Amino acid sequence: MRRTIRDEGFTLIELLVVVVIIGILVAIAVPVYQRYSRNAWEKSVVSDIRGAITAVEQFRADHNAYPNTASLQPDDFFLEQYPSGPATTTKVTLSDSVMLTIWVNWPAGTSYRICARNAAGGYRRFLYDSVEGGSIRVRTVTNASVCAYTP
Numbered sequence: 001m002r003r004t005i006r007d008e009g010f011t012l013i014e015l016l017v018v019v020v021i022i023g024i025l026v027a028i029a030v031p032v033y034q035r036y037s038r039n040a041w042e043k044s045v046v047s048d049i050r051g052a053i054t055a056v057e058q059f060r061a062d063h064n065a066y067p068n069t070a071s072l073q074p075d076d077f078f079l080e081q082y083p084s085g086p087a088t089t090t091k092v093t094l095s096d097s098v099m100l101t102i103w104v105n106w107p108a109g110t111s112y113r114i115c116a117r118n119a120a121g122g123y124r125r126f127l128y129d130s131v132e133g134g135s136i137r138v139r140t141v142t143n144a145s146v147c148a149y150t151p
Contacts, residue, residue: 041118044095045126049136052092052100052114053128055079059090066109070102074119096120115139 059067059079067079079090100116114128125139
């Protein structure tokens, strides 16, 4: 009488094949996730710049002048009166990790630039120039000198 022996479990080759397949899937998924995260960070920066443009233009409508230059802001802030004065109720609201700067063309005070980046999203800076108007441009720089007006 022959007795049948049932093999139970997986062979080493089968386990290795499964590990390789999982590794390939992870290698594909990680860059895709990073790209989606970066795009989300960039969209939050562009959204905050549009909000800042609205706040600056509202400030100009209320005070007939642009606000003081606002240095690098890591959090929500109020715009100040031009050329110097107390803070107003015109608020610029920022998303998490967004750093934003408003430069007013001094001493004329006839135009402004808004430069922003997401601290979590690398060195890409976004620039809006009120003279050019239109869309927000991307600047890949490591400092804010491209955003500031040169005297």
